[in-house]
Amino acid sequence: MDGENVDLICIGAGFAGLTAALRARQLGLSVIVLERQSEPKQYNNSRITTGVFHVASNDVRLGPEKLIEAINIETQNYAKPDLVRAIAENAARVVDWLKEQGVSIEHETSMAYVAGRAHLVLTPARAMRAGLDWHGKGGDRTLGVLEDKLIDLGGRILRGVEVAKLVMAEGVCVGLDARHDGHMLRFGAKAVVVADGGFQANLAMLKDTVTPQPDRIKVRATPSGTGDGIRMARDVGARITEVGAFYGHIQAREAMHDDRLWPYPNIDIAATGSIVVDGSGNRFVDEGRGAVFITNAIAKLADPLSASVVLSRKIWDEVATQGVSPPNPELTKNGGVLIEGADLATIARTIDVPGAALAATIANYNAAVKSRAIDRLTPIRTEKKAKAHVIEAPYCAIKVCAGVTNTMGGIDIDADAHVLADDGKPIPGLYAAGSTTGGLEGGPNVGYVGGIVKAFVLGLCAGEAAARDSR
Ligand SMILES: Cc1cc2nc3c(=O)[nH]c(=O)nc-3n(C[C@H](O)[C@H](O)[C@H](O)COP(=O)(O)OP(=O)(O)OC[C@H]3O[C@@H](n4cnc5c(N)ncnc54)[C@H](O)[C@@H]3O)c2cc1C
Incomplete structure (x- = not known):
């Protein structure tokens, strides 16, 4: 392998890397994908994804x-306008392109998490129930189709x-160095996609940016995302967006x-309908x-393992049974603890407050x-994403933790x-796609646009x- 020269190298065999590689190959480039894991089924976020296609929770x-408007509302105009347009204009096209490659994508009514609207999902769809069931499911199948x-x-x-x-020559990315079997290899390329x-x-990296105590959050993901791309890009002068x-x-x-108890059930709907202390x-x-915003706030607490949701039994029975991934009854069925108490003193004792x-x-x-x-409360309570309910006896509580699926900030791209x-100009020969990139999501509202659409569109x-x- 040493000394190989190709037109394009992709770093990582997730949705973003495989999409970039396949599209470039279709357009005539010679391509190699370099994947750190040696197993035939690299265990990455694309493999275990739930596979719901959405743009800021809207149908692609x-x-x-309308998608531009949705992203701007979700991110409160934090997202870079050129990236917003790229996602909005290519979201439907990438679905068509994936289908042409043989990827199975269907409307799934069970995933209708936005006001009854059925989203497109990589199929067979994973059940949004307790534990991981990725074998043979949408993400796993899609990686196989793209690789084949x-x-x-x-x-x-x-x-x-x-x-x-990354290897540079006169300001141009011309290849990279990689470890294989204890040896360092050099690859030459006209283009590298991180x-x-x-x-x-x-x-x-989480401790520097996301949480003071990274050992007290749950990485709700595979262990494959270690930030190498951000480090390597920064080393050759790339601008890194806000990464918190x-x-x-x-x-x-x-x-x-x-x-x-991960990636599902999540406690989102119970928390957004009540209070978190x-x-x-x-x-x-x-x-x-909303849940993404709350989860970020939990991670940023001095002790991220000190948060609990406190609610009424009525909210647990009537609200927490709704949505695509209701915690009632999945939580208790799978070993999670629902604390119950006729009075608040019992609840306070059990959650240790x-x-x-x-x-x-x-x-x-x-x-x-x-x-x-509720707008006069400190902190303010809004109903942007969920209705506020009165909390009355009998009470319930759930001790919670922040589940981190993927970081939002990263390598700045056009x-x-x-x-x-740093000067805002492209680094010739260097591209980036998927969760390693920034500028689309995050900001003060912690706007979430969608990991799948970000990986596929930017890869394309x-x-x-x-x-x-x-050319
Ligand atoms: C449980 C779960 C559910 C999700 N559900 C949804 C959903 O329903 N909808 C949605 O929009 N998003 C969802 N996401 C997010 C989405 O799946 C991801 O954002 C997306 O798949 C990321 O793709 P990627 O190609 O950027 O990265 P990945 O899939 O993580 O692939 C990156 C690859 O790079 C490799 N790599 C890392 N470092 C190196 C290195 N130094 N050299 C070589 N290779 C390297 C890794 O091994 C890995 O294989 C979910 C994620 C999870 C974990």
């Missing part, structure tokens, strides 16, 4: 203008090859050590801004809900997936831009 076929197609067309995937460094998938499994936000869900505390018994986040503080929190909250003055330098754009640039 809504049309570009790439190999049929003469592209290659080299496994067990860990990319360590698609190594975020840094959610790199505890040191992540996509994730609220998990039962027991998920920290019990694999039945920290170890002092006080609210610390606007629960109405001061009883007087919890009682005051609930009294203030209930008064505000009843008098429609709409053609060119990596941008990277492959096409590399082919165009090579």
Whole structure:
């Protein structure tokens, strides 16, 4: 392998890397995908994904203008306009392209998590129930289809090859160095696509950016995303966007050590319909801004394992049974603990918070809900994504933790997936796609646009831009 020269190398065999590679191969480039894992089924986020296609929780076929509006609302205009347009204009096209390759994508009514609308899903769909069931499911099948197609067309995937460094010559990326079997190999390429998938499994990077205590959050993902791409790109002068936000869900505390309790059930709908308190018994986040926002706030607590959801039995029975992934009854069926108590003192004792503080929190909250003055609470409570309910006896509580699925910030790119330098100009020969990139998601609202659409669209754009640039 040493000394090989090709037109394009993709770092990472997830959806982003394989899409970029296959599209570039179809457009005539010679391509290699380098994948760190040596197993035939690399265990990455694409493999275990639930596979719901959406753009900021909207159907990808809504049309570009409506999708642009949806992303801007979700991110409160944090997302870079050129990336917003790239996603909105290519979301439906990438679904058609994937179907042409043989990927199975269907409307799934069981995934109708936005007001009864059935989303497109990689099929066979994973059940959104407790534990991981990825074998033979949409993500697993899709990786197989893309890999087979790439190999049929003469592209290659080299496994067990860990990319360590990008190689530059006079400001142009001309290849990379990678480890294989204890040796360092150099590959030459006219274009390199970084698609190594975020840094959610790199505890040191998480500590610098996402949480003060990375060992007290749950990585709700595979261990494959270690941030190598961000480090390597930064080393050659790439601009890195703000990196403090992540996509994730609220998990039962027991998920920290019990694999039945992640990636589902999540506790989202119980939390957004009630309150979340920290170890002092006080609210610390606007629960109405949704589960991704709350999860980020939990991770940022001085002790991320001090948060609990407190609700009424009525909310548990009537609200927490709704949605695509209801925690009632999945939580208790799978080893999670629902704390129940006739009075708040019992709840406070069990979740280990001061009883007087919890009682005051609930009294203030209930008064505000009843008098429609939730905007005067501290922190404010909105109903942007969920309705506020009065919390009354009998009570329930769930000790929770922050489940981190994938980081949102990363390598700064333009709409053609060119990596941008600190001066905002593209670094020739260097592209990035998927969860390793930034500029689309995050910001003060922790806007979530969608990991699948980001990986496939940016992968497609990277492959096409590399082919165009090579002419
Ligand atoms: C449980 C779960 C459910 C999800 N559900 C949804 C959903 O329903 N809808 C949605 O939109 N998104 C969802 N996502 C997110 C989405 O699946 C991911 O954002 C997307 O698949 C990421 O693709 P990627 O190609 O960027 O990265 P990955 O799939 O993580 O692939 C990156 C690859 O790079 C390799 N790599 C890393 N470092 C190196 C290196 N130095 N050298 C060589 N190779 C390297 C890794 O081994 C890995 O194979 C979900 C994620 C999870 C975990």
